[in-house]
Amino acid sequence: MIRLPLPTFDVAEAVQVCASGITIAERAQALLDALPVIQHTETAYRELAPHGRLYEMQGSDQVTPDLDGALMGVIYKSHFARSNSPSRKLYELIKMAPEFGICPLCSQRVVATVDHYLPQKHFPALNLTPVNLIPACSDCNKRKLAMVATSAEDQTLHPYYDDLGRDRWLFVEVLPSSPPTVEFKVRAPVAWGYVLAARVTHHFGLMGLAELYAAQAASELADVSFFMEELGAAAGALGVYQQLDQQFRTRYARDRNSWKTALYEGLRDSEWFCAEGYRLIRPKVRWPE
Ligand SMILES: [Zn+2]
Structure with missing residues (x-):
């Protein structure tokens, strides 16, 4: 696994830039209204991740009563990551982070996508959260799928937080x-x-x-x-x-x-x-x- 530096922007920036590119006013407003919940979830994530405790995060099928998981999925795919959207440059910052474009999860294949470490399906409040977005090759992305760890041992490695040190392994x-x-x-x-x-x-x-x-x-x-x-x-x-x-x-x-x-x-x-x-x-x- 290849260690990556933490993204240089936080979820508040991701949400605001993403919302600025959404022309459906009601949808943009639902996203902005959800920002306090999304930021709260990011804070919890940042506290647990350095200690390998992300498996303790509680999933949910909605962010707020006005923003369910399905709509959050649409916002990620059709607005945040869409070509030519204002937020696409943030998506590209995540995707282009690894040296030579090599996937940090396998250290071999080429980055093709952005993976949600905690999957969108169960953690919609983390859909746009930079520290939950990991550059990955298609194979690693598919192999991980929507798997959710239920114990510390079941967690895949997290390139922003896990340090394997300098020992041979x-x-x-x-x-x-x-x-x-x-x-x-x-x-x-x-x-x-x-x-x-x-x-x-x-x-x-x-x-x-x-x-x-x-x-x-x-x-x-x-x-x-x-x-x-x-x-x-x-x-x-x-x-x-x-x-x-x-x-x-x-x-x-x-x-x-x-x-x-x-x-x-x-x-x-x-x-x-x-x-x-x-x-x-x-x-x-x-x-x-
Ligand atoms: Zn890979």
């Missing part, structure tokens, strides 16, 4: 097979404690990250297989080891827990891979010259 196990198999695993550092460890494991499973990273790793191995075979023939297992170590350290310097960091560490530490596994990546099919 993503590791690879290399299984001797042809081609080599790599399995990604979460190994929680002691400093995390039980709840954070459970949440990371839950997030990893829900987002399908073991499968996603295994597919990326298989492609990466295929990319480097020709070079590894040449290197192994010239410099033996030690040469392969040293190359993998250099690749690991390069990735580690940037991100200690990227799938590439974990991959190269796992390959480097596999005696089998350094001695012979690297020769089994490519099927030994020879195309006619």
